[in-house]
Amino acid sequence: METTWIRTNKLFFKINPSLKFVMISSLFLVYLFVHNLNTMIWASLFFLILYSSVTGLSGKWSFGFVLFTLVVSLFSASAMILFGKGSHVLYHQYLIMITQESLARGILLGLRTFTFSLVGMLFATTTLPVPFFYSLMQQLKVPVRFAYGCLAAFRMIPMMAEELTHIRQAMIVRGMTKQKGIKAYYARLNHYLLTMLAQSIRRAQRTAIAMEAKRFSMKESRTFYYQIGWSRNDLVFVLIIVCTVAMSFLCANSFPLTPFTNVLDH
Template sequence: MGDIIANRGKLFFKVNPSLKFLLTSSLFILYLFVHNLNTMIWASVFFLVLYVFACGLSGKWSFGFVLLTLILSLFSASAMILFGKGNTVIFHYSLIMMTQESLARGIMLGLRTFCFSLIGMVFATTTLPVPFFYSLMQQLKVPVRYAYGCLAAFRMLPVMGEELGHIRQAMRVRGMANQHGVKAFSNKMIRYLLMMLAQSIRRAQRTAIAMEAKRFSMTEARTYYYEIGWSVYDLYFLFILLITVTSGFICSSLFPVTPFTNVLDH
């Protein structure tokens, strides 16, 4: 992951992870009840700018995530645009009917998907797993067994990826990769699943025994190797989010791009 995250010294990396998690989650709820198309347009613009400046990823990864988000948002909006209902018909051919109302609702849905993805990526690309789980235990009082269990599962993901590569190489050496057909593909998938399942059960059992030996199931107060606290960067983060959200609402009122102030009324 070191080649993906290019700069861990940016401001958002220094913010308390629990505060970042709570504030970004509240934004999902806020924009879920926004039906003003202009607000979502400006919110998407401002959060895209925030993501560009706050993201800790390298340039190609950052651009790749934005491009993928745009594609997913387009797919999310297309069903509503092409098959929605409305009175003002723009295009109609067979089962496809595009109306002015369905176009507005589809764009609204796509922008909401895009905005939600940007907010999630701002959190995900500036939050390291270990401080996040330690903050959950210390600030949000998540039980130790669950937090460390999730952290252990997260640490197993690259191990499972490496193990999958070993299985693929072993099958290639034995000539199984050259077999073609539906039956050969089915047998190959069964072998992959059985071997991965057996290794995962074995690894999970060893991890559970190790965690029990370290008394992760105890309910008494524990000491932590990493102490996650509060800092002035938390206030900076709160202020930046407030400015971003407020700017979206203000610009939607002062500089409306479309006449759709409520897509549900049309």
């Protein structure tokens, strides 16, 4: 994480995580019901600029995530583009039929996927796990046992990845990776799954006992080591998000790039 999360002093890292979570979640609902292709074009452009400006990842990782998101968006749009219905046929060969209507709907679907991914990465790459779970407990009143349980599970992910590497190295030393065929592949898969499952059960049991000993199951109010509060940065964050959304709608009306104001009507 130290090599990828290199800019944690930016504005979006100083925002209350609960506020950020609620605002980002509301964006999914806003753009879920948008059928104007111009709005999604401008929204994807503005959120791409915003993500590039505020992300805490290094340039290499940030570009990699955007590229991966773009590829996924193209795949999500391809089914609608290649096999959609419409009256204005642009290309038809065997099972593939591209119409003007299916092209517009496919691009809208791809841009929606791209925008949703950017919005999700906007939250994921500017939010530290520990303050986020503390904010859930303090601002959104999530029960302590659930929040700390999720935080403990999050901390186990690197441990499980390291354990998987150790299992693979042990299998290489024993020569199990040199065996070919379906039977050998099935045996290796069983070794991975059974070992990881057994270790995960032991680790989860130890964690549960430790949390019970620390009285995480009690329902009374408790003190917190980290106090997550509010600041002027939260207001700035809300203004930035609202302005970004408003600009996408205003630019779609003032500077339309396509004639498809509602892809469902075509």
